[in-house]
Amino acid sequence: MTHPRLPLRAIAFGPVLATLVASSAIASPESLAAALAQKAQDTSLALEIATDLTTEIGPRLYGSESEKRAANWAVKRFSVYGFDKIWMESFSVERGWKRGLETASVTSPSPQSLVITALGGSVPTPAEGIEAEIALFKTIDAMLEQPEGSLNGKIAVVTQPMAIGGYSKISGAIRSKGPSEAARRGAIAFLMRSAGTDNDRIAHTGGTSYLPEIPRIPAAALSVPDAQQLDRLSERFDKIRIKLVLTPEELGTVTSQNVIAEITGSERPDEIVLLGAHLDSWDLGTGAIDDGAGVGIVMAAGKLIRDLPNPPKRTIRIVLFGAEEIGIIGGQYYADHHADELANHIVATEADAGQGPVEFMNIGLDNTLDPTLATIRKALQPLGIKSGRSKSSGGPDIGPMHAKGVPAIGLSMNTDDYFDLHHTANDTLDKIEPKRINQSAAAFVITAYLASELGGYYRIQP
Amino acid sequence: MTHPRLPLRAIAFGPVLATLVASSAIASPESLAAALAQKAQDTSLALEIATDLTTEIGPRLYGSESEKRAANWAVKRFSVYGFDKIWMESFSVERGWKRGLETASVTSPSPQSLVITALGGSVPTPAEGIEAEIALFKTIDAMLEQPEGSLNGKIAVVTQPMAIGGYSKISGAIRSKGPSEAARRGAIAFLMRSAGTDNDRIAHTGGTSYLPEIPRIPAAALSVPDAQQLDRLSERFDKIRIKLVLTPEELGTVTSQNVIAEITGSERPDEIVLLGAHLDSWDLGTGAIDDGAGVGIVMAAGKLIRDLPNPPKRTIRIVLFGAEEIGIIGGQYYADHHADELANHIVATEADAGQGPVEFMNIGLDNTLDPTLATIRKALQPLGIKSGRSKSSGGPDIGPMHAKGVPAIGLSMNTDDYFDLHHTANDTLDKIEPKRINQSAAAFVITAYLASELGGYYRIQP
Numbered sequence: 001m002t003h004p005r006l007p008l009r010a011i012a013f014g015p016v017l018a019t020l021v022a023s024s025a026i027a028s029p030e031s032l033a034a035a036l037a038q039k040a041q042d043t044s045l046a047l048e049i050a051t052d053l054t055t056e057i058g059p060r061l062y063g064s065e066s067e068k069r070a071a072n073w074a075v076k077r078f079s080v081y082g083f084d085k086i087w088m089e090s091f092s093v094e095r096g097w098k099r100g101l102e103t104a105s106v107t108s109p110s111p112q113s114l115v116i117t118a119l120g121g122s123v124p125t126p127a128e129g130i131e132a133e134i135a136l137f138k139t140i141d142a143m144l145e146q147p148e149g150s151l152n153g154k155i156a157v158v159t160q161p162m163a164i165g166g167y168s169k170i171s172g173a174i175r176s177k178g179p180s181e182a183a184r185r186g187a188i189a190f191l192m193r194s195a196g197t198d199n200d201r202i203a204h205t206g207g208t209s210y211l212p213e214i215p216r217i218p219a220a221a222l223s224v225p226d227a228q229q230l231d232r233l234s235e236r237f238d239k240i241r242i243k244l245v246l247t248p249e250e251l252g253t254v255t256s257q258n259v260i261a262e263i264t265g266s267e268r269p270d271e272i273v274l275l276g277a278h279l280d281s282w283d284l285g286t287g288a289i290d291d292g293a294g295v296g297i298v299m300a301a302g303k304l305i306r307d308l309p310n311p312p313k314r315t316i317r318i319v320l321f322g323a324e325e326i327g328i329i330g331g332q333y334y335a336d337h338h339a340d341e342l343a344n345h346i347v348a349t350e351a352d353a354g355q356g357p358v359e360f361m362n363i364g365l366d367n368t369l370d371p372t373l374a375t376i377r378k379a380l381q382p383l384g385i386k387s388g389r390s391k392s393s394g395g396p397d398i399g400p401m402h403a404k405g406v407p408a409i410g411l412s413m414n415t416d417d418y419f420d421l422h423h424t425a426n427d428t429l430d431k432i433e434p435k436r437i438n439q440s441a442a443a444f445v446i447t448a449y450l451a452s453e454l455g456g457y458y459r460i461q462p
Numbered sequence: 463m464t465h466p467r468l469p470l471r472a473i474a475f476g477p478v479l480a481t482l483v484a485s486s487a488i489a490s491p492e493s494l495a496a497a498l499a500q501k502a503q504d505t506s507l508a509l510e511i512a513t514d515l516t517t518e519i520g521p522r523l524y525g526s527e528s529e530k531r532a533a534n535w536a537v538k539r540f541s542v543y544g545f546d547k548i549w550m551e552s553f554s555v556e557r558g559w560k561r562g563l564e565t566a567s568v569t570s571p572s573p574q575s576l577v578i579t580a581l582g583g584s585v586p587t588p589a590e591g592i593e594a595e596i597a598l599f600k601t602i603d604a605m606l607e608q609p610e611g612s613l614n615g616k617i618a619v620v621t622q623p624m625a626i627g628g629y630s631k632i633s634g635a636i637r638s639k640g641p642s643e644a645a646r647r648g649a650i651a652f653l654m655r656s657a658g659t660d661n662d663r664i665a666h667t668g669g670t671s672y673l674p675e676i677p678r679i680p681a682a683a684l685s686v687p688d689a690q691q692l693d694r695l696s697e698r699f700d701k702i703r704i705k706l707v708l709t710p711e712e713l714g715t716v717t718s719q720n721v722i723a724e725i726t727g728s729e730r731p732d733e734i735v736l737l738g739a740h741l742d743s744w745d746l747g748t749g750a751i752d753d754g755a756g757v758g759i760v761m762a763a764g765k766l767i768r769d770l771p772n773p774p775k776r777t778i779r780i781v782l783f784g785a786e787e788i789g790i791i792g793g794q795y796y797a798d799h800h801a802d803e804l805a806n807h808i809v810a811t812e813a814d815a816g817q818g819p820v821e822f823m824n825i826g827l828d829n830t831l832d833p834t835l836a837t838i839r840k841a842l843q844p845l846g847i848k849s850g851r852s853k854s855s856g857g858p859d860i861g862p863m864h865a866k867g868v869p870a871i872g873l874s875m876n877t878d879d880y881f882d883l884h885h886t887a888n889d890t891l892d893k894i895e896p897k898r899i900n901q902s903a904a905a906f907v908i909t910a911y912l913a914s915e916l917g918g919y920y921r922i923q924p
Contacts, residue, residue: 055694058574066573101563111528112520112748115887200662201747201887225890229748232517232891285663286574286691425577425663428687429694 029453033379036304036449037442044434045303046441049077050296054286054429061283062323063096063254070279071259074295074320078261081303083318085262091333093323096254097121099283100247102220104191106233107131108241114230115223116191117203117284117424118246119175120326121210122219125189129245130155130218132188136234140174144181152186155242159193159227167419170195171206179219180211189244190219193227198420201225205282205423207326218246256280256322258330263306265315265452272341273451274317274348274406275301275444276331276397278324285427289418292429293437294351295320301445305452312452314346321397324352325423331397335404345406347451349444350395353413354421355432356440360388361447364408372454376409379446383439388412409451411443491915495841498766498911499904506896507765508903511539512758516748516891523745524785525558525716532741533721536757536782540723543765545780547724553795555785558716559583561745562709564682566653568695569593570703576692577663577685578653579746579887580708581637581670582788584681587651591707592617592680594650598696602636606643614648617704621655621689629881632657633668641681642673651706652681655689660882663687667744667885669788680708718742718784720792725768727777727914734803735913736779736868737763737906738793738812738859740786747889751880754891755899756813757782763907767914774914776808783859786814787885793859797866807868809913811906812857815875816883817894818902822850823909826870834916838871841908845901850874871913873905 040046053070060070071088078086097120104114135154137143143158158178162170170192179190194204203223210216222230233240259279265271277294281287302318321330335342361380363373377387392410393399402408414436421427502508515535522532533550540548559582566576597616599605605620620640624632641652656666665683672678684692695702721741727733739756743749764780783792797804823842825835839849854872855861864870876898883889 051694055691056572056698058568058572058691069572106520110518110520110531113745199892201664201890202662225888225892228892229517229520229890232513236518283575426687428663428691430661430687430690 029450030375030379032308033446033449034382036445037383039304040300040441040445041438044438046293046296046300046437047432047434049299050288050292050432050437051429053295054288054292058286059283060279060281060287062280062326062329063093063251063256067256067280067322071257071322074259074279077299082306083261083302084264086260088257088259089333089337090255090257091329092253093256093326093329094253095121095326096251098249098251100124100249101245103245104220105243106240107243108239109237110233114226114242115201115203116220116226117205118248119208119219119221120205120282121208122246122248123216123250124248125218125244125246127247129243130189131241131243134230134240134242135187136230136240138231140178146185148184149186151182154187155189155191155244156182156185156187157191157230159231161193162195162197162419164197167195175206176209179208179217180214183215183217187217189217192221194221194224196224196419196422196424199224200426202424202426205284218244220244220246256330258322258334259320261302261318263302263311263316265313266311267313269315270344271314272317272345273314273448274319274345275448276319276321276348276350276395278322278330278352278397279320280322280324282325282423284423284425286429287427288429288432289354289421289427290423291324291352293355293432296437297351297441297444300441301448304445305449312449314452316448316452324397328396328399332400334397335400339404342401342404342406345401347407347409348394348398348401349409349411349447350398351411351440351444352395352397353415354418355437356413356443357436358383358385358411358440358443359414360386360412362388362390362392362410362412364392364394364402364410372451375454376447376450379450380443383443385443409447411447413440491912492837492841494770495908495911496844498907499845501766502762502903502907503900506900508755508758508762508899509894509896511761512750512754512894512899513891515757516750516754520748521745522741522743522749524742524788524791525555525713525718529718529742529784533719533784536721536741539761544768545723545764546726548722550719550721551795551799552717552719553791554715555718555788555791556715557583557788558713560711560713562586562711563707565707566682567705568702569705570701571699572695576688576704577665578682578688579665579667580710581681581683582667582744583670584708584710585678585712586710587680587706587708589709591705592651593703593705596692596702596704597649598692598702600693602640608647610646611648613644616649617651617653617706618644618649619653619692621693623655624657624659624881626659629657637668638671641670641679642676645677645679649679651679654683656683656686658686658881658884658886661686662888664886664888667746680706682706682708718792720784720796721782723764723780725764725773725778727775728773729775731777732806733776734779734807735776735910736781736807736810737910738781738783738810738857740784740792740814740859741782742784742786744787744885746885746887748891749889750891750894751816751883751889752885753786753814755817755894758899759813759903759906762903763910766907767911774911776914778910778914786859790858790861794862796859797862801866804863804866804868807863809869809871810856810860810863811871811873811909812860813873813902813906814857814859815877816880817899818875819898820845820847820873820902820905821876822848822874824850824852824854824872824874826854826856826864826872834913837916838909838912841912842905845905847905871909873909875902
């Protein structure tokens with residue numbers, strides 16, 4: 001509050017870039033992109049931004065005061081960086097929610113506490129909690145095979161592990177649909193093994209949802225060791241009872257916002273190259289990996305381009321989305337609210353898979369031989385980035401605009417440890433490694449700059 | 463409760479041992495010891511015992527019902543294993559204690575929750591908590607330099623990191639003495655960076671103590687990432703306020719117990735070879751590494767010797783100590799209560815440094831050339847165990863009897879990850895690796911068996 005240390009210092013460009021800049025009339029876009037990438041790695045600017053955000057703001061739950069403070073922080077930072085236009089776009093989010101107390105314990109046969117965390121959007125238990133026998137299923141399919149009424153009065157527990165790369169299956173079939181499917185069968189609460197790949201005694205949150213006309217029951221995730229403990233207990237004892245206390249509050253409709261900042265293009269200002277990340281985070285950690293790193297990466301890319309003596313030919317637009325975690329609300333709002341100008345979005349990409357490094361460049365269009373893409377692909381090679389074979393929607397928040405025709409590039413990041421930390425209290429700054437985030441910032445600045453400069457009057461063709 | 467799966471099956475001895483046993487009149491103690499070690503590794507018995515203890519009992523805080531249940535569990539298990547004598551020795555422990563709610567958050571300038579855990583024995587805050595400005599010190603020495611009264615009304619925070627191998631310094635100067643030293647200077651609560659080597663968002667507990675005639679203030683440990691966050695905030699802002707809620711209960715005098723089980727020696731039954739571990743654990747995890755692994759290791763060693771066709775020459779005594787974590791109360795009680803027979807203790811060793819593997823054999827006597835020790839040393843070599851150069855007291859609970867003259871062997875374990883997990887919620891079964899605990903069980907069974915068999919009428923000389 002009193003004297004926040006803002007990184008006001010302009011980043012001095014090193015000898016390579018200075019030379020190129022001095023002869024900028026003849027420096028190729030490729031040379032300038034390479035120099036920008038070097039600068040991204042030398043300055044560690046992305047990490048500096050992520051550090052400031054996660055320290056000065058901390059967690060940033062959708063619709064919260066903290067998310068709003070983060071948005072104001074970002075506006076101020078973009079202003080310090082000298083962006084040409086900076087604004088916020090607010091929107092409503094249904095299902096505002098605030099975490100409360102959350103405790104659980106085995107009460108019988110062997111009393112012991114369990115590490116849990118409420119799924120985002122969960123209804124509370126009564127303040128004194130509930131205590132009931134569990135019905136444990138080692139797979140979600142085993143639970144779905146049960147007839148209606150078979151779980152009456154019980155706490156349903158699903159301990160299915162998340163396979164490597166299996167996040168969407170667990171988050172969909174179990175985290176999102178599990179509570180209502182358990183309630184349909186009579187369960188009074190729902191516990192799942194965390195959607196995560198670690199074995200820390202830390203539970204992973206994430207949004208759940210409720211089907212209409214089925215009782216809404218409290219829902220939480222167990223840490224992986226706790227789920228394993230319940231597996232072992234269920235192999236040894238017939239009846240296991242658990243006490244569960246969850247006191248989250250439902251807040252009704254709340255407000256979130258996207259923060260948008262632009263460097264106006266010098267030749268084709270109406271044509272937009274969009275870099276995105278999301279500013280909101282789950283509330284348990286400080287949102288360093290998800291998605292403070294992404295915010296650092298795209299803000300750093302923008303700042304480095306801003307610092308060039310000559311502005312980019314096309315407009316570079318950075319969008320820090322709000323309310324991603326509860327269902328990509330900010331991304332959807334952007335696609336709807338900017339529908340009229342989406343045809344002017346040359347390309348969009350997002351950093352929302354941790355700190356990197358970027359391993360593959362995937363594309364979200366059919367014209368894989370587009371010459372601009374070929375140039376970007378070549379420029380990314382020195383960073384160890386390969387041509388990916390997957391079709392990409394560019395990132396979660398880019399998905400809705402991509403669905404409406406915006407060409408997307410997916411700079412696909414290494415996620416080996418992402419699902420160890422994702423949606424947990426353990427998502428904190430110390431988990432970010434400078435080399436990794438810096439390589440990502442380099443990849444994003446190359447992509448943004450070349451997409452702005454290349455092609456002359458030619459545009460990437462979908 | 464209903465059908466605990468007890469590992470009642472006798473462990474069938476494999477061909478090697480069967481052959482040796484068939485010719486046991488001529489099998490050397492060294493050959494039998496090697497066969498026992500092989501069996502320890504083939505059967506994974508130590509891990510099986512640790513699994514059962516940590517699952518069927520869970521956490522085992524000193525003086526708690528759970529510690530008592532663990533003691534009963536151990537008596538039953540020793541009985542199933544066919545030990546000759548099994549008994550409990552109860553004793554009083556002052557400062558009985560029970561953890562309550564524990565929450566903390568930065569309230570200003572950037573509201574965010576902190577991961578903390580009360581130090582064992584801490585007094586509570588008022589139920590509604592306390593909220594105050596912090597005085598942050600990056601070293602304990604910096605706090606100790608402050609004059610009395612300088613911390614009036616503040617929460618003292620010490621963020622000194624634990625160096626590798628620096629546990630005893632942190633646990634002594636900061637965890638044990640910090641709260642009173644802060645209170646002497648006027649502080650109303652004390653927070654320390656966890657005594658641990660991990661960077662998980664999990665705090666490490668451990669016992670604290672209070673000096674007489676100084677106000678007793680609430681004391682807790684911050685997880686390492688939270689301590690780092692406060693360091694960063696203190697570099698950016700002049701005033702940081704924290705709210706702290708701790709509601710532990712002081713229970714006064716409680717009862718703990720040592721569980722003792724013997725295989726009576728066939729030739730020198732009055733001479734005792736003692737293997738120890740401690741049955742109590744901190745309450746946050748299930749005490750797998752500290753010290754469920756040790757319990758598994760020494761019980762497995764005893765069970766394997768028990769299963770030999772011929773009993774050992776000397777008596778093998780397994781002691782599972784109570785109330786180690788709050789100040790080696792069980793170990794001290796044993797040394798006092800058994801003072802008369804300590805002269806008959808040939809040698810004692812303890813498994814209380816995690817799962818292993820055992821890396822060094824250290825000894826707690828001056829006669830390093832004792833021929834029995836030389837034989838044990840040689841027998842341990844195939845397990846990769848080297849001769850250590852440190853003088854050992856044999857383990858924490860063995861310390862008091864060693865101080866009274868009992869020869870000690872220190873089977874020194876690898877502790878590379880021990881202080882990542884030690885005293886945390888993360889101390890759970892999944893952290894134990896079969897190969898590591900099995901090697902340790904092999905080392906302990908070799909040591910116990912050879913100490914029983916060797917030397918004829920010769921005893922290890924202190």
